[in-house]
Every structure is written in C-alpha cells, then in structure tokens.
Amino acid sequence: MHVNKPLTLLGGISPAEFMSTYWQRKPLLVRQAFPQFKALLSRSELFDLAQHNEVESRLVMGTNGGQRDWRMQRGPFKRRAIPKLTERDWTLLVQGVDLHDDRMAALMHQFRFIPDARLDDVMVSYASDGGGVGPHFDSYDVFLLQAHGQRRWRIGRQKDLSLVPEMPLKILAHFRPEQDWVLDPGDMLYLPPRYAHEGIAQGECMTYSVGFRVPQTGDLARELLVRLSEGAEDTAGGDLYKDASQAAVSHPAQVPQGLNEFARLALQKSLKDPKALQRALGEYLTEPKANVYFEMGDAPHQLKSVYLDRRSKMMYDAQHIFLNGESWRAAGKDAVLMRQLANQRCLSAEDLAKASADAVSLLLEWCDDGWLHAGA
Template identity: 25%
Template sequence: MNREPLESSTISGNLPQLTEPFSLAWLLHPVSTTDFIRSYWETAPLVVHRETPEYFSRLPGLDDVDELITATTSGPIRSVDDGLMVRTDARGTRTDRRFRLDAGGMPDVQEAYRAYHDGFSIVLNRIHHRSGVVARLCGALEVSLHHPVGANLYLTPRDSQGFLPHADTHDVFILQLHGTKEWHVADPLDSLPLASAKSGPLKSFSGFRAFTLRPGDVLYLPRGFPHEAVTGSSSSLHLTVGLHVFRWIDLVSEALALFADEHTGLRSALAPGFLDAPLDAARLATLADELARAAISQPLLMERAKARLGARVRATGKAAGGGHFRSIDAISGLTLDSVVARAHGVLCRAGSTAEEARVEFAGNYVSGPAFLAPALTFVAGHERFAVGELPGPLSAEDKIDLVGRLVSEGLLHCTDNDDGGES
C-alpha cells in the first residue's frame, strides 16, 4: 500500500481566520477560489492543513452532538436515516443501526451512548435541517457555487472505522472539527459518476494515499474517488459537506422539457408495439437536430432552463439562523441612512415583465409593479447597502416601505443587529 501524503495537493500553514466565515474563500483559505476551480474542481483531491485548531469553532463541536441527536424536525423533511450508528469490524463486516425512537418520537440518546462506547460511529444525516449554523455554511456555499449543498455529521470513537471503502457520486468537503482521522484516498475507477450510479463497498481498494486530518483542516474530494477513514488513539468529529452539482445533462433535460411544451413531436406517443420494432432513427435524429438548433437560435430557452435549475437551489430547505426577529423589530426605525444586508447564505434572483417585478429567494418571493424592477435588481446584486441607495422612481417613503417588506419576508436584515444571532 502506498501511504504517502498527497504532497502535490496539500497546503499547510499557520493561518488567521478570515472575517467573512462560511464563504467558499473562507473554507479554502489560503487556496484561492480561482486556483481551486482551475486545478482541483471535479479533478483532484485537495488537502488544507491548518495550524489553527479553532478555525471551525463556530460549527458544532463534540459537546453539541448530544443535542443534535435529539433535535428533531417535523413533517416530510424527516427521514428514517436521519440518524445512524455504523461500525465496520476488523474482518470488514459492516453493521448498521437506526436510532431507536421512544413513544414520543424522540431518539434514544442513551442507546447512542452505548453504541458509541461499543465502537459505532454516530451519523447525523442532513444536519443542515437541524443546525442553523450548518445551514448558514451550506447556504453560503450555494451562493458561491450555485449548486445544492447539504451536510452530514460523523462522530467516530477511537480505534474504529465506520464505513468500508467506497466512492461517492457527489463532491464533498470534509471539515475536521474534533480529534484526528486518517483518510485513505485512491484514484477513481469511474470518472464523474452520475448521481443515479450505484454506490457501495468496493471489491478491492489498494494503491491509496494516506494522510491525517486535524481540527481546522479541510479535505476536498471530487465524486468518484474511492476513500475510507479510520481513527487512531483519539475520537473524531467531522462535517461532510456534500455538493450535489447540476450537470450538463440536467440543463439539457430542463431545456428538453421546455422545448416539449412547444413541440408536439416530442409529446407524441411512441408507436404501439415499439419494444418489438426498431426505433425510427431518422425521426430521432430530426428531433435532436431541432433541439440543438433551438438551443442556439433561442437563447431564452436555455436561460429558462438555467432559471429552473436556480429555482431548485433556492427552494432547498434548511434550518433558520438566529436573530432575525430582532431585525423585524427594527423595521419601524428604518431611515434612508439605515444599512441593511442580504440574509446570510441566501441566493436570490430578480426578474421582471412588462407588468411585474419580483425577487425570488429561499422558496419565497416578493413582487410588485414593474417600476420596482431597478430597485429589486439592485437588491439582488448588492449584499449590503443603505436604504437611500435604492434606484428607480421611488420616494423616500417607498424605499423604506420596500426594504421593510424585504426584511419582514427574510431576504434582508438590519445591520444594527449584527452583534446578535446573524453576525
């Protein structure tokens, strides 16, 4: 086995924490986002070793896991695998358990304690549904990347292994929060697998490179890279941030659906008995050619397809951050000099027609007459501004009323409260 560190992909240093936490730049520092996208995105692992163990101190730590186990969400967002206990023994046999729920539907945390003591890793899936600070991290990365982002939390006892070697079908950032963990990463067997590809334990796993993550370190793994992780003399807590990227096939699929709305040929049925007959290759080629020509000659078609992907990002549900009720209380004191900012980690988009202007964000929207278009476009393009800076044919009262509406709907917050939960 090759157990050498990833020399060409490892950055080390004693690093100051940046003033804008949770952005992609903060996560990668000192690697620039430009270098990351050019040299590592979808192609190669990246390890950043930091001599700053408190770098991720705003994220959940070891002492928060108990509460997160028992923190529940209601409704269809909750899944049976929100919490798992996983152990792989020395023979390579994996054992899984789901959290046992009591009569009131609460996870049995005492059972989790016993399982952890017996060598089981505690897995909290979709933690962005339960932790406001993790939701803020995921939202900030969505603002930077424009792809859906979610997160799982993994607590592994010492001298243990949770999962067998496997390859994920989505890219991940692994943030080491507590303790240490040794990671083994091999070259991909399948480049950029689709999300629908089957994933499971690998039949063979060799030729990997090994390295250790410590608190404050981060690892980027593109999808398809086989990996496993084991603990040594200390337990380990890490956050896996999953990037569920949109691919070109997703954009083409959205465009095809839109094209079918206007093209009856795509909506017509396949011939009766088509399974026993050859397909009409000429007709298929004609349809493909028409779609290709529409994609080139009708830019609006592809823009609408792109907008539909954007709507899917903005609609992803996450836990709310704290402190926004303070901003709502402050609406009555807004003036033209008041400075407001976009809510942290919220991706928004402005658009207009001859009759209406609107700004869409987080599964919500605010709309109004078309003359609001310049103001709403300005809001979507600026993370921080004074109320009086809003452009367009608006009176002072109009500007204050519009900003108040956007604060009450959750898009903007009043910066006078930045020392509270939103900071």
C-alpha cells in the same frame, strides 16, 4: 471575494488556482486550513439536533473484522438510542447542520468562491474510536474538515466502483487505497466526485463535510418542465386542440399523429422564451429543502440594515432576482442592490439609502416572511 488572493483555507493558493487546478480534477490536502481550529458544535449540541424530526440524521454501526457487518438506522434519535461513548465502531451523521446553526452557516459561506448554485450543506460526522462509514465514493465534490480528534483517511482513484451487495450502505467491494493520511483539527481534505475514500476515527472524532449539489439531467428536466408548465397557458396562448379534418378510424386505440404534433408544438412554445427557462431554473435552484420552515416575522417601521436568514437561498441572473423558490423581474439600481444582497447576504444603512420605495416595500415583505431580518 478576491478570487486571485491566496487563502490559508486552500493552503496558500488562490480560489482561481484551486478551481482551475483541483476542482473536479484531483484531491488537495491542506494542513491547518483553519489554524488552531476548535469544533463549532459540541457533542451534546449535535446529539440534541439529532433528536428533532426536521433534522436528517443517521446512525451507522460496524464490527471490525475481515468483512464489516454494517448496520444503519435513520433518526430522529433519543439520547438513550445513541451508543455509549465508550463503545467502538459507531458514527452519528447529522445532515444540513448549517440550516440550524449560524456558526455552521458562516463556515459554509467561506466556500462561496464556488457558486451558491452548487453549494449544498454541511454534514457533521461524530464517531467513536474505529467509527466510519466504510470505503465508498460520492457523486459530488466534498471538503472534509477535521473538527475534533483525529481521523485516518485512505483514498484512491480507482475505476472499479462495484459495491458489496445487500448492504444498507454503498460499500466499495474492492477498495484499493493509494494515499494515507491522519488529519488533526483544522486539517482539511478536498476530494473530487467518484474518488474512493475511507475515513476511520482514531479515538473520539468529529468531521465536518461541506458538500455540493449535483443536478442530474432527468431530475433537472422534470423540475423545469413542472415550473414551465405553470406559465404554459400564457406562453403557449391556451390554444385548444382542433381536429375538424379527423377521419373515422378503424384502430381507435392509435394516438392520432395530429395530437402528437400538437403536443410537440405546445412544448416547443413553452420552451421558446429563454427568460421563462431562466426563471424556472432560478426558482428551482433557490427552492428551500423540504425540512426548512420560516417563522413569520414582524417587519419594523424603518429598515436600518438587513441580513438574510441563514436558511434563505438568494440568487440572480441578468433579468431576475430569486429568493426561496420565487422570482422577481429586476432592472436598474434596484437590481444592483438586490444582487448586492444576494452576494453579501446583508445590506447596510448606507446601501438601503439607495433603495427605491418599491425595493424597500419588497424587503419589508421578506422580513414579514422570515426570509430576511432587520439589523439594529
């Protein structure tokens, strides 16, 4: 992607300008970001997805009045459990639709001027007239694309983020909107993290939310330490704790200072190799979500072209290639080829002609795993 080329998607500005001016800073409303846009997923297709156990879905209902009485249920939902289309004030939210539909995955890939390490998923919100999830804020960036019908968005940058107590949803207690728009199909609104907003359907309405993952220090540290521990024995040498100089103690419950020091050194050794930390981070960032399963494929005898499965996550750093939570050391021409696959998510016959026998063998293995597919 040419990051300095203006995009209709961003209202005629370039990805470079968007990232330096708007990203995590201020909202951007783009009229006709997708001109003459038609919903990629029909209502019946969305309702069908919500019936599956492996698809995360929620049903939100609220009653208009001075204070909404919010209710929320988690799926899966049989069709009869979804309210009638003529009923007001309900919303069906289906998460990770890009994992189940190639069209939605292709939509999300149009936002790859932002690193894959930050892209999360596409959520589809279907609402009847008056439906919404109340005034709230998200901890992550989001692009809100109107797919069908109209939705009224009210937004505000407020410091008071206190919530209404004893609610099944995180509803802002004191929402103070500053701007107000009605979005039509193809219109899109970008909001930075913690920007207060409320969307209300005006008639039957469908909105696509392209969301981003936000690693938190505690979660990230825990995941990395677990992955680093898998190779800690090799890294740290597998040394055993020795305390030949330990004196007899009158306070047996006290942790010995020598053991504290041994623990500190063990952790220090496991973190000493920067490549180990990079490996752990890449594996964590490409780990498939818990509800993602790949079907074993039949690798062809000869690869003409290949493309990544829509659910596959592939990234790289200076020394490694990462795919679906696993890592490989890579260098030279094969590394260049694998990085191309990660960036473009496909390789042509001309590209594959440059691959070594080891690289082809690895690609065939990925085809067997269902992570990669052979093209015609």
